[in-house]
Amino acid sequence: MGKIFLFDALREATDEEMERDTSVFVLGEDVGHYGGSYKVTKDLHIKYGDIRVLDTPIAENSFMGMAIGAAMTGLRPVVEGMNMSFLLLAFNQISNNAGMLPYTSGGNFRIPLVIRGPGGVGKQLGAEHSQRLEAYFQAIPGLKIVACSTPYNAKGLLKSAIRDNNPVIFFEHVLLYNLQDDIPQHEYFIPLDKAELVRCGTDITIVTYSRMRYHVLQAVDILVQQGYNPEIIDLISLKPLDIDSIITSLTKTNHLLIVEECMRTGGIAAEVIAQVNDNYFDLLDSPIIRLSSQDIPTPYNGNLEKATVIQPKQIVEAVQRLLSL
Template sequence: MLSCFIYNKKIMYMAEVLLFEALRQGLQEEMDRDPRVMVMGEDVGHYGGSYKVTKGFAERYGDLRLLDTPIAENSFTGMAIGAAMTGLRPVVEGMNMGFLLLAFNQIANNAGMLHYTSGGNFTIPIVIRGPGGVGRQLGAEHSQRLESYFQSVPGLQMVACSTPYNAKGLIKSAIRSDNPIILFEHVLLYNLKEDLAEEEYLVCLEKAEVVRPGNDITILTYSRMRHNVLQATKSLVYKGYDPEIIDIVSLKPFDLGTIGASVCKTHKVLIVEECMRTGGIGATLRAAIMEHFFDYLDAPILCLSSQDVPTPYSSPLEELTVIQPNQIIQVVEQLCEN
């Protein structure tokens, strides 16, 4: 459905787009723009991808640019890295991000390091993307949060999309980058809707997004938890609190400029993530804030993370392992009343 409005004397056309469709639009625009862009992965070709991000691409681009691979993540990820070294710009889709643990060696020792170990002779312009996070009764092996695994690997860049708008802009920017980039998509956000302008745009890979300005407390989050935070904020605002919400977007490196400006204003910080508590993004972010902005804090930094257990299949138990809006409300009240 199309709608339009006038901005700077120009007619802007808007269309309601689902997040997976936004990813498809961004990928298609880049494949049309640059013949070096290719996609490989399990069922990405004639089947159209496990979540239909590449639906119709096989007919549009042919089997050489839409490469259906065997169920062998280590092999086709290594092949994509070799393709990137020789001048192509491959996009690797993991049918589920948890399966990419089978390609950890290729991603860590090759994609992350070859630019440096070759003395700069090779660049690795590869994008690794696919569905991850805790879904709905997908079980432990399909409910992986790989950001905690890859954040310490030198040479890798990581971003997480949370809306159709930033999903499209991030995948386009990632494809154009010469760095190896992991784009994290949440399996429960693929059907999220948003009106997008038809005009082309990019989203910065290193910039956090201030979702809601506020003065009482800084809430740092990303991916699915952005929406849990926004849900909790409705109740917090009704109770008189004024939280500032920041979607960090860039999981590596952090946008400490945007984050620091907020901390210096509110003096209190809550981190909300779906990642595990031990060794997660929140732990690293908390350490960075303590290192750079400790003098501006009026209270300890609190971090709400998933429990350090394999995600249960049972729906009630699964819900208990992930942060819920009522927990966010309680902790914000606790911090703001101190």
């Protein structure tokens, strides 16, 4: 085992897969000589050359289309979005091409494509650089969506995503790149469709993902001191949702709280609630509570920005309120 940063874990995964399979290549803005906006591809161009670590123009729709075409011909592109918000400029290519071509071609094409990069609310990045695109992409048929949250799961998930034969949207949070964790020296993989049981408990199920995992952990430290015993699930897989893991937990706790950084309207929590209410309503002893970001563009002002995102204190209060019903 050895402690490494999350960005280094992603770099290791990319390096290992490029070394193993010559069909894997990376493209995006400043991924080559600059090493990526968060150093995920640092020095890879030295090892693999400028064709397999390809610096692109600032033209997201063009290089996304090129990556999809490359995937159709047998290559395995890894597209880095300098900021995931910029990939809205390639929304047509991702939705109408990457997601649909395997189906509209009658199965004649597969799209082994990974689209990864930083997103989420950072520290005063402004509205256009603080997008949470998981809800945007969730409705697109044919895509898999994952959100890493630790260096350990980041590496295992990215290796699995690169080897998958479907298009995978791979979300990394801009404020988690400098997290450190122990990583095994041996090769390992993490499935793209499974949630992680972070903490066992009996009183309430708290479902979360990405950076909110750490806000939940802070809140749970306080709740445990107050005598509560929460269970924590990190979704990791946002599409498909691992509803089985949630239901397994609910059969013990019978209470559900969902904490997300996504916007409230049409967010991931909304889908979780719909699936639980549609199929497992009888497991609930109280209404489901969701804590989501406000439905407004993220302010640049630091205090206002913080106010739009769920904080540990709100999680503590929600659990206290839910368990007192």
